[in-house]
Amino acid sequence: MTMIFGIPIQAFLGQLLVGLINGSFYAMLSLGLAIIFGLLRVINFAHGAQYMLGAFAGYLLLTWFGIGYWPSLILVPLIVGVIGLVIEKFALSRLYSVDPLYGLLFTFGLALVLEGIFRYYFGVSGNPYPTPDLLSGGTNLGFMFLPIYRGWVVVASLIVCIGVWLAIEKTKLGAYLRAATENPRLVQAFGVNVPLLLTLTYGIGSGLAGLAGILAAPVYQVSPLMGSDLIIVVFAVVVVGGMGSILGAIVTGYILGLAEGLTKVFYPEASSVVVFVIMAVVLLVRPAGLFGREGA
Amino acid sequence: MNRPNALLSVADLHAWYGESHALHGVSLDILPGETVTLVGRNGVGKTTTLRAIIGLIRKRTGTIQFDGKDLMRLPLHRTAHTGIGFVPEERGIFASLTVEENLMLPPVVAPGGMGLKEIFDLFPNLHERRNSQGTRLSGGEQQMLAMARMLRTGVKLLLLDEPTEGLAPVIVQRIGEVLAELKARGMTILLVEQNFRFASRIADRFFLMDHGRVTADFPAGELETRMDLLHQVLGV
Numbered sequence: 001m002t003m004i005f006g007i008p009i010q011a012f013l014g015q016l017l018v019g020l021i022n023g024s025f026y027a028m029l030s031l032g033l034a035i036i037f038g039l040l041r042v043i044n045f046a047h048g049a050q051y052m053l054g055a056f057a058g059y060l061l062l063t064w065f066g067i068g069y070w071p072s073l074i075l076v077p078l079i080v081g082v083i084g085l086v087i088e089k090f091a092l093s094r095l096y097s098v099d100p101l102y103g104l105l106f107t108f109g110l111a112l113v114l115e116g117i118f119r120y121y122f123g124v125s126g127n128p129y130p131t132p133d134l135l136s137g138g139t140n141l142g143f144m145f146l147p148i149y150r151g152w153v154v155v156a157s158l159i160v161c162i163g164v165w166l167a168i169e170k171t172k173l174g175a176y177l178r179a180a181t182e183n184p185r186l187v188q189a190f191g192v193n194v195p196l197l198l199t200l201t202y203g204i205g206s207g208l209a210g211l212a213g214i215l216a217a218p219v220y221q222v223s224p225l226m227g228s229d230l231i232i233v234v235f236a237v238v239v240v241g242g243m244g245s246i247l248g249a250i251v252t253g254y255i256l257g258l259a260e261g262l263t264k265v266f267y268p269e270a271s272s273v274v275v276f277v278i279m280a281v282v283l284l285v286r287p288a289g290l291f292g293r294e295g296a
Numbered sequence: 297m298n299r300p301n302a303l304l305s306v307a308d309l310h311a312w313y314g315e316s317h318a319l320h321g322v323s324l325d326i327l328p329g330e331t332v333t334l335v336g337r338n339g340v341g342k343t344t345t346l347r348a349i350i351g352l353i354r355k356r357t358g359t360i361q362f363d364g365k366d367l368m369r370l371p372l373h374r375t376a377h378t379g380i381g382f383v384p385e386e387r388g389i390f391a392s393l394t395v396e397e398n399l400m401l402p403p404v405v406a407p408g409g410m411g412l413k414e415i416f417d418l419f420p421n422l423h424e425r426r427n428s429q430g431t432r433l434s435g436g437e438q439q440m441l442a443m444a445r446m447l448r449t450g451v452k453l454l455l456l457d458e459p460t461e462g463l464a465p466v467i468v469q470r471i472g473e474v475l476a477e478l479k480a481r482g483m484t485i486l487l488v489e490q491n492f493r494f495a496s497r498i499a500d501r502f503f504l505m506d507h508g509r510v511t512a513d514f515p516a517g518e519l520e521t522r523m524d525l526l527h528q529v530l531g532v
Contacts (some may be wrong), residue, residue: 172400178392178400189350190402191376191449286452 001107005266013144019261020254021150021219024157024214025230027096027253030237030247031161032208035047035168038181038244042103043093048231049111050206052224054213056118059129059222063238067294069132069218076214077207084206088199096198118224126221153215160211161250170244177201181244236279242292298325302361303484304349304453309358311341311348321358326453326501331475331485333495336477336505337530342488343385345505346455349486350382351375363452377405381446385457385488389430389438396426399445409450418474419444436467441473453484458528460491468494492530504529 003009029051036044057076061067067075095102131149140148168174180187180194188194213227220226229234237256241248256275264272270277282290298305302325311319319341329444348356351372360367365378376382381402385458390398399415399422416423419440420488425433433441439459446454459475460468475485475498491497495502496519504512505528514522 028450044519068370175393175397175401179390182390182392185352185372186382186384187401188372189352189382190377191373191405192401193373195371 008263010144015028016258016263016267017144017146017150017261018264020189021153021257022260023254023257024154025216025253026234026257027161028157028212028215029230029234029248030241030249031164032205032212033238034241034244034246034249035164035177035208036065036202036205037238039177040092040103040198040244041100042095042107042202044202044205045104045231046087046110046114047107047205047209047234048227048229049114050084050209050227051213051216051230052118053074053083053114054210055129055220055222055226056122056224057210057211058214058217059127059169062129062205069214069283072214073211080210080213081203085199085203086284087206088202093198106108111231114222115228118175122224124223124225125278126223126226129217129222131218149218153219158277160208161253164208165246165250167258171196178229188267222254233275236275240279240282240289242289245289245291247265248289248291269295297325299327301328303328303330303363304486305351305359305361306345308462309345309348309360310356311344311353312355313344313353314355318508319348319356320352322441322505322508323346324487324503326484327431328452328484329479330500331479331487331498332501332503333487333489333499334503334505335489335492335495335526335530338490340505341456341508342505344508345462346382346457346486346488348440348529349366350380350455351438352382355496363484375506376402376449376451377448379406379452380455381451381453382436382455383439383442383446383451383457383472385461387438387442389433389441391429391431393430394426395422395428395430395433397440398430399426399448402445402449404449406450410447413445413450416448417448418477436470439463439467439471440474443471453486455480455488456485456489458490461493462488492526 029047033044033047054076057079058072061072061075075190090105092103095106135149135152138145168177175199176192179181180197184194238249238253240256241252256278259273259274259278264271298307304326307323309319311360322345334345336342344353347353351367361424362378362380365530368377390405393401421437422444424442459471472494477479487495499516501515503510512525
């Protein structure tokens with residue numbers, strides 16, 4: 001058997017793949033958090049709950065209406081996105097004039113309420129979501145066995161992350177978003193409807209969390225707690241990447257996922273804390289994060 | 297008493313920064329096509345007046361009429377659409393946008409604005425550096441960009457806050473030429489300017505401010521006879 005650093009290469013690559021898949025979810029979720037934080041200055045503690053909402057929306061669409069995976073891939077982000085629009089328009093937008101702490105407390109409370117509702121109706125045990133036929137099974141890469149669905153998750157998240165990044169960097173709406181992130185009042189004085197831009201941004205950020213949720217449904221169990229398990233790591237990703245840095249959130253998401261996977265190979269006991277150790281080191285060396293601007 | 301044919305008419309404008317009462321009843325008016333300069337010492341409320349007119353300061357009372365519309369009732373993002381462009385003192389160039397993106401950022405609010413080609417003819421430097429990061433430009437170029445991006449939008453009134461501040465004489469002269477060109481095209485300009493020599497070359501009319509209100513106003517033709525008063529108030 002081929003060995004690498006004294007570890008069978010199959011185990012090594014297997015953990016690397018697990019790391020890459022986790023990293024795909026970290027990247028998608030921290031991307032949404034970074035966009036929301038950049039423009040709204042709100043730390044969206046409900047992001048994990050919105051991810052959970054996405055998984056449940058897919059699960060309920062399937063069990064109640066028989067709507068399968070592929071339509072859900074479009075419908076779920078729309079549903080969670082529209083819920084996000086409503087939340088911003090009727091609640092969050094009223095908190096911009098007060099201390100940012102209120103936004104944090106509100107989204108934290110919202111996350112608890114959402115999780116509580118789903119716990120009440122569905123319990124804490126996970127519900128399985130079937131892998132779509134087209135993506136079931138696996139393929140032998142010669143050096144390892146790759147479940148096709150997991151490969152798809154990595155590809156899909158890369159497409160989503162690059163697509164969102166391009167939309168922000170290359171489109172007119174993206175230019176409004178970047179400018180308003182720097183100086184919202186001036187952009188509004190130029191005649192751009194910034195309150196609407198804030199609403200849309202929260203909707204898009206929520207929709208991204210929902211999309212991550214439906215992508216995750218066949219990989220992890222659909223459970224009310226799936227969001228809170230993930231969100232703490234995702235916050236660490238955002239801090240390491242630099243608060244509000246879009247590229248930082250994406251790149252750091254994948255890197256930390258891989259770092260976690262590698263730690264599982266070499267020192268499994270540390271795998272659940274390695275992300276936070278990296279966070280502590282980065283905060284000591286570069287307080288603004290790897291991609292953050294000082295004072296930004 | 298404000299003139300009935302004024303494009304912008306401000307009366308008894310009060311404004312507050314938090315608890316601090318900054319404007320104490322400013323009244324002024326501008327006719328279409330006029331270039332008007334607000335003069336006064338530091339801290340008398342010149343910048344505050346501009347920011348209250350465009351709506352960046354929300355805690356305000358009094359009346360602001362522009363082109364027949366009541367600006368007091370409009371949300372901030374509707375004000376520009378009545379046809380007012382704002383060039384802030386700090387210039388407000390965005391670091392995360394290229395020069396061209398900065399230029400294209402403000403929405404067009406009325407027909408009749410300059411085309412991109414016309415703007416680049418007027419500001420050749422901006423064309424050369426259109427793909428640079430906005431804040432990589434020199435101070436003078438940033439000021440040109442801050443003005444240029446308002447010319448695309450078709451605004452009728454330009455609020456300019458200290459456009460020559462901190463710039464070299466040759467750039468100041470260039471800005472003077474640009475303002476003369478805009479004036480020739482019929483733009484109405486409300487200028488706040490510490491550089492009195494610069495202002496005296498282009499203004500049609502002066503409003504003198506002190507302690508948050510307008511204390512005198514006179515046309516450029518009376519400048520000679522008013523110099524004593526200006527020396528006394530401005531210390532120039």
